[in-house]
Amino acid sequence: MEPIKVAGITFRLDATKPFYEQIVAQVCGALARGELGLEERMPSVRELAQLLKVNPNTVMRAYQDLERSGLLVTYRGQGTFTTNKPEPVERIRRELAHGAVQDLVGVMRQLGLSREQTMTLIQEVDWE
Amino acid sequence: MTELLRLDEVGKSFRGRKVVDGISFTLRQGRAVGLLGPNGAGKSTLLKIAVGLIAADSGKVQLFGGTPSWRSFERVAFLPDRGHFTRGMSVSEALQLAGRLYPGFNPGTAREILEDARISRGAYVNELSKGQEARFHLALCLARRPAVLVLDEPFAGLDILSREAMVEAVIGAIAGGVQSVLMSTHDVDDVEGLFDEVILLRDGGLSLWDEAETLRARYGSLRQMYKEVMRG
Known part of the structure; x- marks a missing residue:
């Protein structure tokens, strides 16, 4: 599928692998390479799902996984951000x-x- | 998870030919389920049975825990692949009629989609392009803010941009409160990422039902899965 750029991340999804794992891996890669900085706003679940043409549940699951790893933080009513900790x-x-x-x-x-x-x-x- | 729709051993014949043959599955709250299969596999008939538009010969259908009835119709929006009530009407006439027909119809939701698809209210429905017409009918469904959205081949015959717009609208609806989606399609290309679960129909029977991500891991992609199962 064609690459999709959003908030410093370039997503390249491949229909032969689970989408949720790819979203997690590609956000991790963007953070590790510094393309995605600290304390940056992530697209909402709905926005990212629509851009990537995947089910919102898939994006939600990826975000939850990234939150558990301490890479993303969701603030109620404000949205999801990358961590402020290096x-x-x-x-x-x-x-x-x-x-x-x-x-x-x-x-x-x-x-x-x-x-x-x-x-x-x-x-x-x-x-x- | 709550079951919104449940089919048990549902069967249907037309003129002695079994079109739907002993199918059982459930649609749970919060799930988008894809009903895949070639043309003539029984997808449309199964969807019509599921929403209560035609009766099954055998088996049992439960929608929101009861038999499909006028009560459950309020919470289900069905987009048929052909035969819409809007024939011969202008867009605004169709909107007005929909507002009277459907309790809870939200013209604001419809308006957003119409603007997005550049559909003018004065246009006649049968003068719209195929893509616009499909988006218009989807808008009528979404404006009802149904609990369950049932779509029969919503992308058939549409150009790629219209298909993408339809996929986006459906994803937006899932994110925005439609509880569950059941959608039939014979073309898996646009919908690789859309479904939580996939059901594969073949000759009226259910030949596979599983989580989409599981199938992707097992077969390589839904497209690959479709080809392998259909050949096998």
């Missing part, structure tokens, strides 16, 4: 980085590279 965002950033390294290790192992060879490659790689 710690949960830092935790997500680390989790995502850890996952990316795990993926890299998997690929290197498949390619038959040792830990040392991989470390050398990482040291030699151009970060810019």
Whole structure:
């Protein structure tokens, strides 16, 4: 499905995976990359559901999940906002980085590279 | 969760042919349920039985805990795939009639959708584009603020923008207080994300009923599920 931009988040939903998990993952990614800042207003459940063409229950469930992880906060009568605390965002950033390294290790192992060879490659790689 | 609609072993034949064959399912409060299946699978007949427009030959239908009656009609809005009461009327005449026919009809809700779809009140219903006409009839349903919204093939024959507008209106209605939605469609493409549950009909029988997210995880997508089950 086509990408949909809202409040600093670019949603790309794929009909082959549960939508609720994708919404959670994509909000997490936007927070971790800083595309979505602290204390920012999230779209309402209704707005996001209409934009993404998904059931409001799906968005509600994703928001509840993100609230439990401390990434979103809902204030009665005011709406849903991203957290004002950097710690949960830092935790997500680390989790995502850890996952990316795990993926890299998997690929290197498949390619038959040792830990040392991989470390050398990482040291030699151009970060810019 | 409260059951708003319950069908037990419902069957219906036309001229000796079984169109609906022993179907049981429930529509719970807060759920949007998609009734998928090819043309001729019995979807329209099943929906008409569910809302009480035609009687089943066998089995039992319960709407809000009772037999469908004039009392339950107040809380159910049904959008048929053809045969609307608005034929030959102008938009404003149809709105006036709807206001008299339906208790609790809220012209404000209808007006919003009409403005959004750029439908003028003076236009005749049969002069509207297909997309506008579909949105107009949906507006009449939504303005009744029903507890249960039943839609029969609401996207059939519509262009992509009208389909998207219809999907948005239905999502808005769910977010805005319509308690449950039961919608038939033979085209899953626009509605991958819309349903909480999906029922698949085949040759008048129920061949599958499950949570949409579960089916998506199991088959890859609703589209894929549809193809696999129909082929199998």
